[in-house]
Amino acid sequence: MHYCFTFVCQQGELEIKALFLAASLKKFLHCDYELVAAIPSPATDWGNPREITLTLLAELGVRIVPITNWVDKQYPIGNKVACLGIETLAEKIFFLDSDMLCLQPFIPPNDWLQPIFHAKPVDLGAFTADPHFWQSVYTLFDLPLPTRRVFSSVSHELLLPYFNAGMLGIPSNTPFAQIWADSCQRILHSGIIAQRPRWLDQLALPITLAKIGMDFNCLNEYVNYPAHLKPLNPQTILCHYHKPSVIRREPALNQLILDLITQYPKLQQVIATYADWQELTQPYKITKKKGLFQAKPTIKPTAQQARPEAFITGIPRSGTSYLCRLLHKIDDCVVINEPTQIFPPLQQTFPPYQLAIYYQEIRRDVLNGQAIENKIKDGEIIEDTAILDKRESYLPTVYRPDFVLFTKNTLAYLARIQQLRYVMPHAPLITCVRHPADTIASWKSTFDHLKNARVETFPVGQLHDTALTGWQQQRLQRIAEADEVALKRVLLWCYLAECVLTAQTVLHIVHYENLVTNPIHCLKNIFQQIPHAPPLRLNPAIQPSQIRQKRDILDIRDRQLINDLCGEYAVQLGYDEWKISC
Structure with a gap:
């Protein structure tokens, strides 16, 4: 097997996101792969996904594995770290944030199988464009500053290696995940940053690469597209939408959600109690013009919808x-x-x-x-x-x-x-x-x-x-x-x-x-x-x-x-x- 694509499926809204991600991958991904839903445990901390969620995952052919948070249970984003540590027969394991969708047929390029780290640079540099900050981080680990540089994908800032953790690829069955978790903990307890910032995982990624000595290859924006920051590009393959309101403003994304619900009707039950997700199934609230003969207007989002x-x-x-x-x-x-x-x-x-x-x-x-x-x-x-x-x-x-x-x-x-x-x-x-x-x-x-x-x-x-x-x-x-x-x-x-x-x-x-x-x-x-x-x-x-x-x-x-x-x-x-x- 070539690829393992894994994601977190956690009680609550992440169940919805994980299911739509899995359904979209099932629809469009064309390669030798397996899908793995990582469910955080223990249930006393994270709860259990609903039975209908587990049923749908089974229908989609998704393997379910339990994980624990290797960083800090007060840091939910840390659940993703253990996803890269699951056992798999695949050559390469890719972690995907649950709030992503695959938008079109896709065959991963051959270089994705190289035994190196694959990720897209961050969207925005923010404070991490400051080399003095990075010097303190690398000094913490007795590591020299790297000589390589990357561009942030949206703001085009020149940065030391710094990656968006929404899509990460590594060779399977390596110590990467454990070293990543250890690096997160050491940064967290060092006092050089605020307590549990949401981007802690991203700060520790280049440190992990340096400690292991693993090479990296920058993915392009189309496989981790920041739709919360930029209008959707038609060439996008994997879209990082973050929240349903972004889906609603992009007719192509909204149409995909409707198509997946049609293909897997149980998804309608899954979203029934979430108003912002339920809204994606609703027609547009437009006024019917009186007194004129005209064709009935399109009232549901379509990818072909014009926006003059x-x-x-x-x-x-x-x-x-x-x-x-x-x-x-x-x-x-x-x-x-x-x-x-x-x-x-x-x-x-x-x-x-x-x-x-x-x-x-x-x-x-x-x-x-x-x-x-x-x-x-x-x-x-x-x-x-x-x-x-x-x-x-x-x-x-x-x-x-x-x-x-x-x-x-x-x-x-x-x-x-x-x-x-x-x-x-x-x-x-x-x-x-x-x-x-x-x-x-x-x-x-x-x-x-x-x-x-x-x-x-x-x-x-x-x-x-x-x-x-x-x-x-x-x-x-x-x-x-x-x-x-x-x-x-x-x-x-x-x-x-x-x-x-x-x-x-x-x-x-x-x-x-x-x-x-x-x-x-x-x-x-x-x-x-x-x-x-x-x-x-x-x-x-x-x-x-x-x-x-x-x-x-x-x-x-x-x-x-x-x-x-x-x-x-x-x-x-x-x-x-x-x-x-x-």
């Missing part, structure tokens, strides 16, 4: 909130105006995968019938957030699961155009611009960070933002050093216009003046940019309006600066008549 998405950005006070208000009037459009959830991912030093996940979570919550947060008043998007800037919870009405989802932010999205394109290449960036005089006039009577061009206060894209290019940092420095507020404002507009122009080939530019006077034409063009968008059903309430201007607030100095500095950018943005009277 887009960003709204632009130069501040150029009609982005007005556009949100128009889109809000369209059926099957959900528009989130300035969500706060976008800032942490955009402030990270690695791609903002969590922003893409935020989109998926919004769609999941809406389809589950759960309220979301937005800048609304009386059911309408707040058009001018300078006058009213508050958030309320509400539940959008949608008639189909593939509704179009927009989020809007001006400064943050403009500062991260390339990063947004990287994590969501399918989502167009709808970018609003406006005549410089009208934009700057609006700034004079609005938020302080615009009125005074306080570039050092921007949450994303501020003066010292290392993610910006050299020219962007130079422009921001010039704004910060200007000793006149009027000049700062004009320089800020020029900088933002330059951001738009340098990326214009990947942007869909919307002129405020056209949006106001011909909204239907603009909306049709926007929908044409969005892959898999449902048919656009225009609301009769969407009508042309009047262009708003506050140019009388501009003094002579403002006008001179606009005329002297904005011309080149204004013309490139389509404003041939950019000069204003002084």
Whole structure:
């Protein structure tokens, strides 16, 4: 026998996870293998799995073995250590965290049988990127620091060898597991870390390798995919989902759960008392449209489900909130105006995968019938957030699961155009611009960070933002050093216009003046940019309006600066008549 795949099956929710893992492996794994469910003992500490769980494991051909916690019974994660110490006739034993699923047919590559350690590096480096910390750990064991390095798979930090313990492969019948347990205990009792951190097992892995002198090979992300941190990649083979809410936001995962329940009906009984698992079997809570003949919408998750998405950005006070208000009037459009959830991912030093996940979570919550947060008043998007800037919870009405989802932010999205394109290449960036005089006039009577061009206060894209290019940092420095507020404002507009122009080939530019006077034409063009968008059903309430201007607030100095500095950018943005009277 080539392989033994083992996992923990412990009383409680881990029973559910273990059963779905076993069923998915049984469905897709094609090799010479055995499945082993390791059940922690004694029952006085860990309880006993339910009879239906044991019955299902038997139906799936899973061998059951008892294990004890070799690390510390107050450290449940330590149960996995003993899994690699079970007896097996297989050449190679792989431990899998129970909260994983196999997603497609898979034949392990031949190099998995090499008598070495196989694992994927950690997702994020966190504090373990500090070599001084690792020096204290290796010194504890009288070991030198290793010379090899790995990249963390999500944050791409350069690290000393440090692995995710969700999937581990070792040659069978070796002392690896016992040495791993001993290393965990020694680190735990040394005082160099907090009591029983959940990543204790991972800290001890490279120490174990060094003590044994075992070589390692880094697995790629597709066999231990961190779906809690990144949107699911279609090439994923083994997905590490962590919790059922992640399954619910990924239609392909949810469909697999439904398929496995159909194949093994007893799984429905297993999840019956767990609301978050039971939710995976429920249809989407969408509204049936009245008075129109149309095909019945798909109400259960499918792997083929389209998820049309887009960003709204632009130069501040150029009609982005007005556009949100128009889109809000369209059926099957959900528009989130300035969500706060976008800032942490955009402030990270690695791609903002969590922003893409935020989109998926919004769609999941809406389809589950759960309220979301937005800048609304009386059911309408707040058009001018300078006058009213508050958030309320509400539940959008949608008639189909593939509704179009927009989020809007001006400064943050403009500062991260390339990063947004990287994590969501399918989502167009709808970018609003406006005549410089009208934009700057609006700034004079609005938020302080615009009125005074306080570039050092921007949450994303501020003066010292290392993610910006050299020219962007130079422009921001010039704004910060200007000793006149009027000049700062004009320089800020020029900088933002330059951001738009340098990326214009990947942007869909919307002129405020056209949006106001011909909204239907603009909306049709926007929908044409969005892959898999449902048919656009225009609301009769969407009508042309009047262009708003506050140019009388501009003094002579403002006008001179606009005329002297904005011309080149204004013309490139389509404003041939950019000069204003002084």
